[in-house]
Amino acid sequence: MMEIWExxxxxxxxxxxxxxxxxxxxxxxxxxxxxxxxxMSIGQSSQKAVQDRIQSLGSNLLTISPSSQRSxxxxxxxxxxxxxxxxxxxxxxxxxxTTVKYVSPEYSGRSQIVTGENNTNTSIIGVEPxxxxxxxxxxxxxxxxxxxxxxxxAKVAVLGPTVAExxxxxxxFDAIGQIIRIGSQNFTVIxxxxxxxxxxxxxxxxxxxxxxxxAQKQLFGVNYLSSIAVEANSAEVMDxxxxxxxxxxxxxHKFTDTTKVDFRIQNQEDILSTVTExxxxxxxxxxxxxxxSLIVGGIGIMNIMLVTVTERTREIGLRKALGAKKxxxxxxxxxxxxxxxxVGGIIGIIxxxxxSYVYAKVNSSIFTVSPSSVALAFVxxxxxxxxxxxxxxxxxxxxxxxxxxxxx
Amino acid sequence: xxNTIIKVIHLSKIYKTEMLETIAVDDxxxxxxxxxxxxxxxxxxxxxxxxxxxxxxxxxxxxxxYILDGENVENLNDDELSDIRNRKIGFIFQAFNLLPRTTTLxxxxxxxxxxxxxxxxxxxxxxxxxxxxxxxxxxYHTSNQISxxxxxxxxxxxxxxxDPALIMADEPTGNIATAQAEEIMAIFQxxxxxxxxxxxxxxxPDIAEHAKRIILIRDGRIVSDSNNxxxxxxxxxxDKANKKQLLEKKI
Numbered sequence: 001m002m003e004i005w006e007x008x009x010x011x012x013x014x015x016x017x018x019x020x021x022x023x024x025x026x027x028x029x030x031x032x033x034x035x036x037x038x039x040m041s042i043g044q045s046s047q048k049a050v051q052d053r054i055q056s057l058g059s060n061l062l063t064i065s066p067s068s069q070r071s072x073x074x075x076x077x078x079x080x081x082x083x084x085x086x087x088x089x090x091x092x093x094x095x096x097x098t099t100v101k102y103v104s105p106e107y108s109g110r111s112q113i114v115t116g117e118n119n120t121n122t123s124i125i126g127v128e129p130x131x132x133x134x135x136x137x138x139x140x141x142x143x144x145x146x147x148x149x150x151x152x153x154a155k156v157a158v159l160g161p162t163v164a165e166x167x168x169x170x171x172x173f174d175a176i177g178q179i180i181r182i183g184s185q186n187f188t189v190i191x192x193x194x195x196x197x198x199x200x201x202x203x204x205x206x207x208x209x210x211x212x213x214x215a216q217k218q219l220f221g222v223n224y225l226s227s228i229a230v231e232a233n234s235a236e237v238m239d240x241x242x243x244x245x246x247x248x249x250x251x252x253h254k255f256t257d258t259t260k261v262d263f264r265i266q267n268q269e270d271i272l273s274t275v276t277e278x279x280x281x282x283x284x285x286x287x288x289x290x291x292x293s294l295i296v297g298g299i300g301i302m303n304i305m306l307v308t309v310t311e312r313t314r315e316i317g318l319r320k321a322l323g324a325k326k327x328x329x330x331x332x333x334x335x336x337x338x339x340x341x342x343v344g345g346i347i348g349i350i351x352x353x354x355x356s357y358v359y360a361k362v363n364s365s366i367f368t369v370s371p372s373s374v375a376l377a378f379v380x381x382x383x384x385x386x387x388x389x390x391x392x393x394x395x396x397x398x399x400x401x402x403x404x405x406x407x408x
Numbered sequence: 409x410x411n412t413i414i415k416v417i418h419l420s421k422i423y424k425t426e427m428l429e430t431i432a433v434d435d436x437x438x439x440x441x442x443x444x445x446x447x448x449x450x451x452x453x454x455x456x457x458x459x460x461x462x463x464x465x466x467x468x469x470x471x472x473x474y475i476l477d478g479e480n481v482e483n484l485n486d487d488e489l490s491d492i493r494n495r496k497i498g499f500i501f502q503a504f505n506l507l508p509r510t511t512t513l514x515x516x517x518x519x520x521x522x523x524x525x526x527x528x529x530x531x532x533x534x535x536x537x538x539x540x541x542x543x544x545x546x547x548y549h550t551s552n553q554i555s556x557x558x559x560x561x562x563x564x565x566x567x568x569x570x571d572p573a574l575i576m577a578d579e580p581t582g583n584i585a586t587a588q589a590e591e592i593m594a595i596f597q598x599x600x601x602x603x604x605x606x607x608x609x610x611x612x613p614d615i616a617e618h619a620k621r622i623i624l625i626r627d628g629r630i631v632s633d634s635n636n637x638x639x640x641x642x643x644x645x646x647d648k649a650n651k652k653q654l655l656e657k658k659i
Contacts, residue, residue: 006521017509318505321466322566323494323522325487402466405505 004335011335018308022340025304028297029344029384030351033377036290037352040373042359043283045366050279052366054272056196057204058135060101060235061268062242064091064228064249067261081224082262085212087249088228097244099237104134104229105212109220113167113208114181120166124182124208126215134231137204142176142191150211153218157182158191162206182208183219238267297344298384305337305392316396317404329397337389338382345381349374412475413574413605414440414463419472421458421628432458433469434628440607442573445600447608447619447636455628457578460609464499464576465492477573494523498567502579504559506551512538512562513547519570537565541595557588564595575599577608581615593618 015022066083088105091097107126112119131137132144139158149156157180159167168175178189187210196204216222232241242265246258255261309316316329324332353369360367421433432455440446450456461467462474465481466489474481477496484492493499498519506515516534525533538544541561546554551562560580567575577596581589597618600606610616617636624632 003527006527314505315507318501318507319518319522320490321464321493321499321505322519323490323570325490325522327487328522400467402461405466405501 007331007335008339011332011339015336015339021304021307025301025340026344026347028300029294029341029381030297030348032290032294032297033345033348033381034351034355035293036287036377036380037349037369037373038355038359039286039290040283041352041356041367041369043279043286044370044373045356045360045368047276047279047283048368049365050275051272053196054268054275056136058229058231058268060232060238061134062230062232062238062245063266063268064230064245065226065264065266066224067264081222082253083225083228084223085225087252088225090252091228091230091245091248094248096248097241099233099241099244100230101233102130102134102231104128104130104231105225106131106229107212107215107220107222107224107226109215109226111183111219113163115167115178118167118169120163122160122163122166122206122208124210124215124219126212126219127209128212131209131229134229135204138194139191140194142189144191145209145211150213153213154211155185155187155214155218156190156211157187158193158209159189160193160203160205160207160209161195162203163208164189164192166206182210185218235269238269242267294380294384298341298388301337301340301385302388302392304340305333305389306395308336309333309392309396312396313399313404313407316399317401317407320399320401321405326397330393333393333396334386334389337392338385340389341381341385345378348381349377352377411442412439413442413444413477414438414607415473415475416463417473419459419462419469419474421455421462421467422470431628433462435472436628436630437472438623438630438633440605442605443600443603445596445606445608445618445620447610447616447622448625449610449613449616449622450625451611454625456609456611456625458628459625460576460578460607463574463607464497464578465489490522494519495570496573498570498572498575500560500563500567500575500577500580502582504551504556504563504583506559506562506566508552509550511548511550512543512554512565515551515562516566516569519566523570525570533569534565537568538562540568541565555588556584557591560584560588560592561595564592564599568599573605575604575606577606579610580608581610581612589615 064083064087066081085105088103091100092103105128108123110121111124112121113124125131127145128150129145129147132139137144140161142158144158145156148154159175164175167180168178175189175192179186180189181187193204193209210219230241230245232238246261246265249263250256250258250261253262319329319332353374356369357367359365416439417437419433419436420431423430423432434455436459448456448459458467462469463476465476465484468484468489469482472482476492479492479496481489481492499505506512507518513531513534516538517530520530520533535544535547538547541564543554543558543561543565546558546562551559554562560583567577580596581592584592593615596606596608600620606619608615608619616622620636622632622634622636623630
């Protein structure tokens, strides 16, 4: 019985004898493994990006928003006027609510903002100072809204960095102290928030913060809230917090049936897990497609190995005549196909990692390659070599020496 | 000590297809003793190749008994036959059958890799036999870089490395030029002089003449089995011509 190292060296020599064919057979595996790695890594990094963004909105966050109590009818939440500052205050002060750390009442609306030469239309959020705690918001320059400013309905505004740039262009760094017009009223800019990145709806970088009282009374003329953000003490008590707040608000709003209430409490974890699930599905879909290409690659290997067996029929016959047993021949051909996929797998991993690196660079997203996906791809590639090499190897081993020797 | 290398008793090989039955070897019995040099002759289709395959443990007989160097061969499975071939038979083929693009040294070492000879010893043994067949200076040439006669000498070296009980040569000179064929036969005679048992299949009377015993096969049966006054290289041309006539008459 030949030792395995000798067998490997022998197989490498045999594979080197036909470089073109070896290369083509490997190509299928390289593409298969490469795309599995790249797609898994791209999927994971976009999943992580989404998670980070949701996380950046605040941790252990519950959002209470008004909703229509009439079931079966869709109404825009902003039209519902049932949530008030009193509700927020009672959540913060009630002895029945024990699991809540911060309560941030908020009112958001859209308005035109004008400076001397520029103007933009963006969302204005009326907030209390606690907003920064609940939403992990920090101020890059200047300061945030204070309790005193809320109490006095001060006409001050904190700008998101995108808004600041839209309004003041390159000079946004000395926007503080400038006057902007929101609606028809003048506001003094007192701060600019730190950029959080991201884009689209609810992007914190393109918001303008004003005191809650100012937003309600001066800008929009309302006396209700569009939402209350609540930070729970810890991730473990989220469900308890939802219950406590839910019962408190039901009592305040005089509802007895939990299915018919005029508010809705959303757990950030729910949103996160929904998003994670969606992007997870995408990732596995992409991986599925990549896996198919891997199988195609495997069939390519099988095809090449079958051709090899046919072409080397005389050689196999000779080897058997000289004393090679079935096991020896099987080992020989399995080693060859395993080496094909092993080397192809390594190249594929390199190709896949490079591809996801390039993708991350181009899209300025996070570059992640999980060791588990590399390990998986590697094991799969060698397994494919053995799986798809098995049939050709068996065919070779079962050749009868006299027929194989006579084969022209 | 058993002196019989080959013992076949009522050996038959029948090929069956749906339509017809072909008897390739028909109830053959004979013995070959240690140190014999036997040529099996016969026209094509006589069954000599089939007989050679059975004697070489490459194929199983349909009926009868075959004892090779004291071991029953007729009922062994594929792997056991591989093992027997490896240990007991050194093959020399008409088409040389060396591994392509592989050095002569590696080719000669091949049976030893299957026979479990320790790695350190393989090179030593291979070199010894390559030198014996006069190819000590061609060890690192690949098989396509040397002539047909040289390739066959490599094959002879390869057949010897496992120190087999029997050397089985199938038309060993069929693919090489006459001058080189004489060299090959000289090596065979030398091996036989050293006490090795050789069975050679051939249809060339010239070549068969080098053997000590000639078995003639026709239609799967032995038609003659006679001792031969072996042709030596010292023998005169007239002697050679006589022998040839004699043989041709027999066939």
